[in-house]
Amino acid sequence: MKLEECIKTRRSIRKYKPTKISHEDFQDIIALTLFSPSWKNSQIVRFTLIEDDNIKNKIAETCMSESHHNQSIVHNAPNIIVMSYITGKSGFNSDGSFSTSKEDRWQMFDSGIAASTLCLAAHDKGFGTVIMGLFDDNKVAEIINLPKNQQIAALIPIGLPDITPTCPPRNTSESIITYL
C-alpha cells in the first residue's frame, strides 16, 4: 500500500474477526514501529501482547467500568496490546531534572508517535487497531505485573477487521494552518 493510501484509509476498528495475530505478524509490525522518532532516540516504548483471554477479559471487567463502550471492544478483540514506556528518560536531563517546560510529557509524546506508526504498519498488513485512552492504567499495570520503571500509555486492540467504518469528518488544511 502506498503511504498516502495507508494514511487515508486507516480507521479505528472496534469490531474484529476472532483470529489471533501470529507472533511473526506482530513482530513485523513492531519492527516497523521501532523506526519511529523519539526524544534523543531514547526508544522508551514497550509492548505487551495480551494473548490469554482470561487476562484480556479481566482487563475489560476491572479496568473499564466507566466505559461500557471500551469494555465491549476489548471483549470482542482477539488481542490487546498494552503500550507502556520506561519512565525518567524522554524529556529528562542526565541528572534527572526536566529538560523543558513540558516536563515529563515528552514520554507520552514519544508513545503517541509510536502508536501512530504501529497503527499504520498494522493497517498496511491488513490488521485493524484502535488506540484507547479511557481505562484505569494503574489497574492494568497491576494485572500484567508491569515493571515498576514503566507506565502505561495506551491500550491498542488489534485484529482482522470485521467492519469497514467510514472516515469521521476532518478539518480542512486551511482551517488549521497559520502562515506568518
Ligand SMILES: Cc1cc2nc3c(=O)[nH]c(=O)nc-3n(C[C@H](O)[C@H](O)[C@H](O)COP(=O)(O)O)c2cc1C
Ligand atoms: C489518544 C487517543 C485516545 C483514544 N481513546 C479511545 C477510546 O478510549 N475508545 C475508543 O473507542 N476510541 C478511542 N480513540 C479513537 C478515536 O476516537 C479515533 O481515532 C477518532 O474518532 C478518529 O477516527 P479514526 O481513527 O477512524 O480516523 C482514541 C484515539 C486517540 C488518538
